[in-house]
Amino acid sequence: MELIKLTIDNRTVEVEKGTTIFLAAKQLDITIPTLCYMNLKDLNIEHKPGGCRICVVEVEGRRNLAPACATECSEGMVVKTHSVRVLNARRTVLELIISDHPFDCLVCAKSGMCDLQDMAIKLGVRDIPFKGEKSTYKPDFSPAIIRDMDKCIMCRRCETMCNDFQTVGVLSGIHRGFEAVVAPAFERDLDHSECTYCGQCVAVCPTAALTEVDHTLQLINDLSDPAKTVVVQTAPAVRAALGEEFGMEPGTLVTGKMVAALRQLGFNFVFDTDFAADLTIMEEGTELLDRLTRHLNGDKEVKMPILTSCCPGWVSFFEYHYPDLLDVPSTARSPQQMFGAIAKTYFAEKQQLNRKEMIVVSIMPCVAKKYECTREEFATDGNPDVDYSISTRELAKLIKSANIDFKALPDEDFDKPMGESTGAAVIFGTTGGVIEAATRTAYELHTGEELEKVDFEALRGFEGIRSATVNFKGVDINIGIAHGLGNARKLLDDVRAGKSDYHAIEIMACPGGCIGGGGQPLHHGDTSILKARSKAIYAEDEGKTLRKSHLNPDIIKLYDEYLGKPGSELAHKLLHTHYFDKKTRQISVD
Amino acid sequence: MTSVKLKLKDSDVQKLKEIAHSFNNEAGELINVLHKSQEHFGYLPAEVQEVVAEELNIPVAKVYGVVTFYSFFTMLPRGRYPISICTGTACYVRGAEKVLDEFKRILKVPVGETTADGKFSITCLRCVGACGLAPVVMVGDKTYGRVTTDGVKDILKEYENEE
Ligand code: SF4
Ligand code: SF4
Ligand code: SF4
Ligand code: FES
Ligand code: FES
Numbered sequence: 013m014e015l016i017k018l019t020i021d022n023r024t025v026e027v028e029k030g031t032t033i034f035l036a037a038k039q040l041d042i043t044i045p046t047l048c049y050m051n052l053k054d055l056n057i058e059h060k061p062g063g064c065r066i067c068v069v070e071v072e073g074r075r076n077l078a079p080a081c082a083t084e085c086s087e088g089m090v091v092k093t094h095s096v097r098v099l100n101a102r103r104t105v106l107e108l109i110i111s112d113h114p115f116d117c118l119v120c121a122k123s124g125m126c127d128l129q130d131m132a133i134k135l136g137v138r139d140i141p142f143k144g145e146k147s148t149y150k151p152d153f154s155p156a157i158i159r160d161m162d163k164c165i166m167c168r169r170c171e172t173m174c175n176d177f178q179t180v181g182v183l184s185g186i187h188r189g190f191e192a193v194v195a196p197a198f199e200r201d202l203d204h205s206e207c208t209y210c211g212q213c214v215a216v217c218p219t220a221a222l223t224e225v226d227h228t229l230q231l232i233n234d235l236s237d238p239a240k241t242v243v244v245q246t247a248p249a250v251r252a253a254l255g256e257e258f259g260m261e262p263g264t265l266v267t268g269k270m271v272a273a274l275r276q277l278g279f280n281f282v283f284d285t286d287f288a289a290d291l292t293i294m295e296e297g298t299e300l301l302d303r304l305t306r307h308l309n310g311d312k313e314v315k316m317p318i319l320t321s322c323c324p325g326w327v328s329f330f331e332y333h334y335p336d337l338l339d340v341p342s343t344a345r346s347p348q349q350m351f352g353a354i355a356k357t358y359f360a361e362k363q364q365l366n367r368k369e370m371i372v373v374s375i376m377p378c379v380a381k382k383y384e385c386t387r388e389e390f391a392t393d394g395n396p397d398v399d400y401s402i403s404t405r406e407l408a409k410l411i412k413s414a415n416i417d418f419k420a421l422p423d424e425d426f427d428k429p430m431g432e433s434t435g436a437a438v439i440f441g442t443t444g445g446v447i448e449a450a451t452r453t454a455y456e457l458h459t460g461e462e463l464e465k466v467d468f469e470a471l472r473g474f475e476g477i478r479s480a481t482v483n484f485k486g487v488d489i490n491i492g493i494a495h496g497l498g499n500a501r502k503l504l505d506d507v508r509a510g511k512s513d514y515h516a517i518e519i520m521a522c523p524g525g526c527i528g529g530g531g532q533p534l535h536h537g538d539t540s541i542l543k544a545r546s547k548a549i550y551a552e553d554e555g556k557t558l559r560k561s562h563l564n565p566d567i568i569k570l571y572d573e574y575l576g577k578p579g580s581e582l583a584h585k586l587l588h589t590h591y592f593d594k595k596t597r598q599i600s601v602d
Numbered sequence: 603m604t605s606v607k608l609k610l611k612d613s614d615v616q617k618l619k620e621i622a623h624s625f626n627n628e629a630g631e632l633i634n635v636l637h638k639s640q641e642h643f644g645y646l647p648a649e650v651q652e653v654v655a656e657e658l659n660i661p662v663a664k665v666y667g668v669v670t671f672y673s674f675f676t677m678l679p680r681g682r683y684p685i686s687i688c689t690g691t692a693c694y695v696r697g698a699e700k701v702l703d704e705f706k707r708i709l710k711v712p713v714g715e716t717t718a719d720g721k722f723s724i725t726c727l728r729c730v731g732a733c734g735l736a737p738v739v740m741v742g743d744k745t746y747g748r749v750t751t752d753g754v755k756d757i758l759k760e761y762e763n764e765e
Contacts, residue, residue, distance in 0.1 A: 185667050186671070
């Protein structure tokens with residue numbers, strides 16, 4: 013390893029050869045402002061297109077200013093990061109960017125969380141001397157994401173997420189110069205592309221060019237309608253991140269406060285998606301055991317490995333890219349949809365409600381869940397099982413606008429019966445959690461013995477692809493885990509080629525699983541936040557008395573009173589689904 | 603950019619596969635594959651781009667990105683006599699824009715489009731390497747140099763009796 017010495021703002025620093033000026037300055041705790049640059053360390057993504065030039069610095073002996081994010085250090089270099097020349101250049105660059113940007117910050121969806129706005133504040137922009145033509149594009153409203161390209165600053169971070177990390181490849185830079193913009197092929201709407209609505213592009217977009225569809229107004233209307241019974245479910249990953257929006261440390265669990273806030277907002281029943289996650293384990297675990305037993309008995313017809321199916325981003329991905337493997341994933345619906353189906357049948361009957369009088373809302377870390385709610389197969393007579401889904405970010409906004417002092421709220425408990433859950437359900441929120449939960453239950457059902465230790469550390473971690481072998485009393489079960497669709501693709505290609513040794517694979521579309529979902533509080537490039545959230549999830553699991561889904565008393569009761577047993581006919585009708593070949597549908601639509 | 607809707611014939615798809623194959627189906631050869639495909643079809647409609655994407659195993663959005671980046675590529679069918687006006691620096695300085703305006707005025711079509719009878723289309727090119735003759739106009743393979751606005755009529759006259 014070759015070391016290089018250089019001077020930045022009159023301080024010397026030693027760095028490895030190949031280090032950029034930006035990262036060298038970081039070692040001295042100097043943060044050079046950036047806009048297009050993005051460094052997601054734990055995901056091995058460094059995006060440095062060198063396009064925006066906000067990060068320019070002065071390098072002695074060079075005529076031109078250099079972009080710090082894309083310029084490598086050299087021996088003896090003398091760098092100034094805040095000379096008058098640098099500051100003036102930065103402001104001019106920013107003024108030029110803003111001159112082709114709408115001035116509607118006050119009413120913008122991203123106001124208060126926008127990197128461009130922050131930069132304007134930071135650099136003290138007070139006037140835009142450049143008055144030029146502004147680009148205008150038709151906004152694109154899909155079921156989950158809104159594209160407003162008037163606000164695009166061409167940082168191309170979304171492209172990196174969609175193409176390199178997710179390998180979905182929906183977004184590409186098109187045209188050139190003033191007309192350049194990021195768009196799907198043939199400038200079609202997202203709804204006519206292969207978009208999975210994973211929302212990872214939304215999660216990194218510095219401006220409001222990409223935002224999630226906002227359902228909060230609709231929710232406020234429904235909450236104030238006395239004729240409606242409004243039921244809410246909250247996904248596991250939300251409680252591990254919501255606090256961040258109120259200035260709490262990443263990794264602070266706010267389950268009790270979140271329940272209290274939802275009650276104050278006026279929901280009639282505050283339930284937990286975790287209840288449905290336990291239910292998912294009962295259905296998916298049974299399916300897994302059934303397929304496994306047949307496979308071990310030499311049945312050649314049975315498809316292996318079984319793939320989890322609780323992530324709608326992932327479901328869309330295989331519907332578009334692996335239509336030949338539609339019978340491989342589990343048929344179990346996602347917890348969100350299981351919850352909706354049970355709420356509008358079992359729970360509705362108990363409450364003597366007609367499903368039309370009910371509004372089922374979900375709070376999700378996810379953008380894809382907004383789209384999942386709109387899938388036709390998840391509705392009865394046009395009435396959706398889950399009416400709509402709002403993101404963690406939207407919930408935070410709602411709590412703030414309702415004047416609720418979140419940090420001061422006392423802890424409250426979920427309502428019964430759909431608020432009861434085990435530790436196995438909580439870990440659904442992080443990568444590896446679903447398969448660990450399934451393993452806990454499948455092991456006990458298969459062997460008839462109680463697990464000595466419920467923690468399967470081998471399944472945990474942050475590596476994009478992980479694998480582990482769990483011994484089910486003499487039978488080795490090979491488990492694979494992938495988060496991020498690019499990683500999923502690698503495992504899937506092996507399955508397609510018949511080269512996969514796995515019995516079961518868990519796949520989550522987002523980095524870190526749902527804790528890194530597209531609807532979570534923005535991490536602004538700090539991926540250590542994802543790890544803190546994951547830790548919080550495991551802590552909640554550990555704090556629970558019940559940690560195995562099949563021990564959830566209200567789930568046992570649900571089967572006793574209503575569903576019969578896992579995989580029963582009614583369970584199939586309400587809790588399972590089928591998949592569609594979207595590849596052929598997609599080609600040549602206009 | 604608008605596109606013309608069409609269904610590709612099997613033989614067209616076959617031809618595209620051959621072109622891609624002649625470049626070993628390598629993603630890095632995208633520009634060359636598009637070049638050859640346009641040579642064959644005259645233009646690059648969405649359907650052609652979809653096949654190219656499939657053959658090179660790259661997202662169709664990327665293909666579209668490249669097609670829209672280079673002015674040489676077009677998604678609209680060209681006329682039987684495609685008129686290309688060089689708007690490179692030398693030609694521009696010597697009046698290419700006025701010449702272009704004259705073509706647009708007489709043919710009543712904007713850049714990138716084809717006359718209703720399918721006879722002429724207008725595109726702009728960057729420097730075609732004949733700066734000494736600036737401004738340069740090409741009709742099909744034929745090159746015209748030092749074109750003036752008055753000369754535009756004369757050029758079009760040459761094709762008056764052609765189909
Ligand atoms: S849409 Fe957002 S992330 Fe994508 S290039 Fe534009 S500003 Fe950047
Ligand atoms: S939501 Fe996901 S799949 Fe869709 S464009 Fe964004 S990154 Fe790509
Ligand atoms: S990983 Fe979770 S947050 Fe991301 S798309 Fe899937 S379900 Fe949604
Ligand atoms: S942040 Fe360095 S060029 Fe954009
Ligand atoms: S600029 Fe027209 S030929 Fe060179």
